[in-house]
Amino acid sequence: MITELDDIDIRILDLLQHDARTTTKEMADKLGLTVTPVSVRIRKLEEAGYIKRYVAILDKDKIEKSLIAFTSIQLREHSQDALRSFEKAVTKMREVMECHRLTGRTDFLLKIAIRDMNEYNNFLMDKLAKLANIGSVQSHFVLSEGKAETAYPLTLNIQKEKGK
Amino acid sequence: MITELDDIDIRILDLLQHDARTTTKEMADKLGLTVTPVSVRIRKLEEAGYIKRYVAILDKDKIEKSLIAFTSIQLREHSQDALRSFEKAVTKMREVMECHRLTGRTDFLLKIAIRDMNEYNNFLMDKLAKLANIGSVQSHFVLSEGKAETAYPLTLNIQKEKGK
DNA sequence: AGTGAAAAGTTTAGCCG
DNA sequence: CGGCTAAACTTTTCACT
Numbered sequence: 001m002i003t004e005l006d007d008i009d010i011r012i013l014d015l016l017q018h019d020a021r022t023t024t025k026e027m028a029d030k031l032g033l034t035v036t037p038v039s040v041r042i043r044k045l046e047e048a049g050y051i052k053r054y055v056a057i058l059d060k061d062k063i064e065k066s067l068i069a070f071t072s073i074q075l076r077e078h079s080q081d082a083l084r085s086f087e088k089a090v091t092k093m094r095e096v097m098e099c100h101r102l103t104g105r106t107d108f109l110l111k112i113a114i115r116d117m118n119e120y121n122n123f124l125m126d127k128l129a130k131l132a133n134i135g136s137v138q139s140h141f142v143l144s145e146g147k148a149e150t151a152y153p154l155t156l157n158i159q160k161e162k163g164k
Numbered sequence: 165m166i167t168e169l170d171d172i173d174i175r176i177l178d179l180l181q182h183d184a185r186t187t188t189k190e191m192a193d194k195l196g197l198t199v200t201p202v203s204v205r206i207r208k209l210e211e212a213g214y215i216k217r218y219v220a221i222l223d224k225d226k227i228e229k230s231l232i233a234f235t236s237i238q239l240r241e242h243s244q245d246a247l248r249s250f251e252k253a254v255t256k257m258r259e260v261m262e263c264h265r266l267t268g269r270t271d272f273l274l275k276i277a278i279r280d281m282n283e284y285n286n287f288l289m290d291k292l293a294k295l296a297n298i299g300s301v302q303s304h305f306v307l308s309e310g311k312a313e314t315a316y317p318l319t320l321n322i323q324k325e326k327g328k
Numbered sequence: 329a330g331t332g333a334a335a336a337g338t339t340t341a342g343c344c345g
Numbered sequence: 346c347g348g349c350t351a352a353a354c355t356t357t358t359c360a361c362t
Contacts, residue, residue: 016220056180099310146263153258
């Protein structure tokens with residue numbers, strides 16, 4: 001099993017989180033290795049859960065989900081049951097891509113992907129507003145995406161040591 | 165070139181956005197086709213820009229980016245230059261995974277991935293607060309992720325017609 | 329841990345219905 | 346537009362260092 005990542009593991013993770021189609025051969029060349037150790041390391045990283053999944057990122061405009069809303073929700077009641085049942089209900093909705101429970105006044109932040117404002121209105125009226133225990137809802141729409149990364153910032157061990 | 169997606173295209177996109185490692189053979193079996201048309205359709209979907217990229221999703225806790233913050237920013241000045249230069253500066257920061265320009269009182273919503281509160285504080289002090297034109301900053305931390313999808317909700321044409 | 333070569337699996341291309 | 350077959354490429358496994 002993996003105890004700690006070395007720089008080669010970190011570089012493999014970084015290559016894959018930017019382009020999951022990078023071949024083991026390409027990685028091997030960049031890392032100055034052959035394909036075998038790269039392949040073995042990837043399998044170990046997958047098994048140990050460092051890599052959760054591989055996904056394709058689609059163009060939201062092309063598939064007609066041009067409207068992205070960040071919707072913040074405050075509940076009226078904050079018992080464990082109330083929080084759980086809200087979360088359970090909302091995560092089932094297909095339009096809700098993300099549901100984050102937050103610190104501060106806002107209880108939940110949802111990321112909603114939908115066709116247009118008309119459909120967002122329907123979503124609010126027919127689905128969200130029908131949930132029990134909703135206190136207040138604020139909708140913020142995305143005007144432009146300056147950055148939309150799925151990759152986390154990774155730091156090599158050598159660089160970390162430099163910083164010390 | 166692709167004019168409109170048929171249901172087979174949509175199902176291919178949906179399979180890939182949930183698991184980019186699905187082989188053409190598996191898709192072909194699910195779709196009742198052979199690998200050739202699946203392979204051809206995927207290439208066309210890539211070329212037409214429906215599929216933007218393939219990425220690996222990492223486990224943030226395992227790579228020590230356990231703290232996720234949604235940070236909302238109001239600027240003092242809202243000229244085009246002011247907005248642009250803020251966005252340009254902030255998208256360069258590695259900790260900033262997403263930068264959305266929003267409607268409403270909040271100008272920008274940032275998603276920040278970082279090790280812990282201590283490093284978030286350093287990020288705020290040393291990087292974010294040093295930018296010109298910052299009006300106010302509110303930090304909201306993620307307590308738990310109820311849902312974190314990268315896949316958009318897709319609808320088959322048959323289902324759409326049912327809805328009519 | 330890594331190398332090199334062989335085996336298995338996957339994707340792509342050509343040709344035909 | 347899809348099926349079939351062959352070629353190219355990629356990933357995985359094995360013996361060896």
